[in-house]
Amino acid sequence: xREDKVRKPCVAGTFYPAHPEMLRESIxxxxxxxxxxxxxxxxxxxxxxxxxxxxxGQAQAYVYRALQDRDFTTAVIIASSHSxxxxxxxxxxxxxxxxxxxxxxIDSELAEELLSSPxxxxxxxxHLREHSVEVQLPFLQVIxxxxxxxxxxxxxxxxxxxxxxxxxxxxATRKKNVIFIASSDLSHYPPYHIAGKxxxxxxxxxxxxxxxxLHEFAVYAPRRYPxxxxxxxxxxxxxxxxxxxxxxxxxRAQLLVYxxxxxxxxxxxxEVVGYSGIIFLKG
Numbered sequence: 001x002r003e004d005k006v007r008k009p010c011v012a013g014t015f016y017p018a019h020p021e022m023l024r025e026s027i028x029x030x031x032x033x034x035x036x037x038x039x040x041x042x043x044x045x046x047x048x049x050x051x052x053x054x055x056x057g058q059a060q061a062y063v064y065r066a067l068q069d070r071d072f073t074t075a076v077i078i079a080s081s082h083s084x085x086x087x088x089x090x091x092x093x094x095x096x097x098x099x100x101x102x103x104x105x106i107d108s109e110l111a112e113e114l115l116s117s118p119x120x121x122x123x124x125x126x127h128l129r130e131h132s133v134e135v136q137l138p139f140l141q142v143i144x145x146x147x148x149x150x151x152x153x154x155x156x157x158x159x160x161x162x163x164x165x166x167x168x169x170x171x172a173t174r175k176k177n178v179i180f181i182a183s184s185d186l187s188h189y190p191p192y193h194i195a196g197k198x199x200x201x202x203x204x205x206x207x208x209x210x211x212x213x214l215h216e217f218a219v220y221a222p223r224r225y226p227x228x229x230x231x232x233x234x235x236x237x238x239x240x241x242x243x244x245x246x247x248x249x250x251x252r253a254q255l256l257v258y259x260x261x262x263x264x265x266x267x268x269x270x271e272v273v274g275y276s277g278i279i280f281l282k283g
Contacts, residue, residue: 011131012100016053016138020100026053031068032060036256041281043060043070044250045241046181047206048139049275050079050132050234055261056185062256062277063181064139064192072179073088074107075140076147078241079132079183080234082212086117088152089165092125097134097151098253101141107148110172113191115151117168119161126153132183132234154236162236166243174248182241186274190227192262197251198225199258199274203234206278207253211242227271241280249282 012018015027022234030053046063049056081090093115094108100261114120127133133151140147154165186194187198198221214232232238256277262269 006103007092007097007127007247009099009134009282010129011134014274015131015135019125023100023138026057026144027061027139029059031065031142031174033058034061034065036062036066036214037254038283039066039254039279041068041252041283043179043257043279044245044248044282045182045280046174047182047184047238047276047278049185050135050183051273051275055264055273056275059257059259059275059277060136060139063279064143064186066256066279067179068143070179071177072147073177074110074150075181076152076173077133077136077158077181077183078152078154078237079130080237081126081130081153082132083129084123084126084155086121086123086155088121088127088157088161089152090150091115091120091182092120092127096110097137099134099137099141099157102160104137104141105148107150110150110176113172114168117166117172120168126155127151136183140197140249148253154240157236159212159239162211162239166240166247169240169244171245174216180241182237185236186231186233186276187231189271190225190244192269192272194225194227195274196263198228198231199260199276203258203276203278206238206242207255209242209245209253211239214242215239245280250280252281254279254281
């Protein structure tokens with residue numbers, strides 16, 4: 001693989017272990033602690049958090065444990081930009097992403113088709129330092145040996161844009177065996193007791209498959225709840241996936257796990273971040 005087409009890891013050693021054996025052992029430990037509820041139907045996607053593994057790794061593990069027996073050839077990771085600002089979504093067009101566990105090939109055919117659609121472009125700066133895609137890949141590498149993937153990083157959006165991006169993603173993927181992951185944390189920096197209220201309202205709108213309700217609450221929550229800077233970190237990613245679900249037959253959502261950083265770190269409950277693991281099913 002040409003060096004200029006390899007996206008190097010940027011949070012290995014900070015968000016997750018940089019040593020391959022330590023990283024695999026960490027992920028396998030998270031997966032081993034998962035106790036899944038009964039799942040009825042075919043999983044078509046999920047919502048996974050994207051913080052450091054010490055915080056959100058266990059929530060991620062619930063979703064990836066549910067996906068462990070799901071057959072797919074391409075993982076589409078829809079994420080949100082934390083540092084680059086542009087309209088719509090950026091797609092890494094070819095080559096691969098590298099993690100300590102090896103390289104994950106980009107589905108360049110899928111990338112090319114989406115890049116011809118409205119709201120999609122390639123913005124290099126959207127990928128270089130963005131962690132929200134990267135932290136999902138080691139989990140996928142542990143549960144699945146051979147797969148390609150497509151990173152979609154959304155920056156500035158409207159609800160209508162999210163709907164149109166979902167329609168474009170559907171047209172591009174409808175003949176492929178794809179799983180969809182929306183990379184998103186929940187509320188940022190409210191006190192512990194407020195986080196539970198805010199996150200429950202956000203989760204309920206996701207479980208109701210209600211993108212308009214989710215968007216309305218995301219706008220409203222910071223005005224109502226003290227300390228809330230955002231109700232959902234990856235709103236654009238989750239909105240897009242919610243609009244995509246009816247197109248691919250997704251008709252149910254199931255919450256697998258919820259907690260916040262105050263549950264992980266004792267004595268750090270004054271300002272917390274929420275994490276959930278949610279899956280979407282059809283049939």
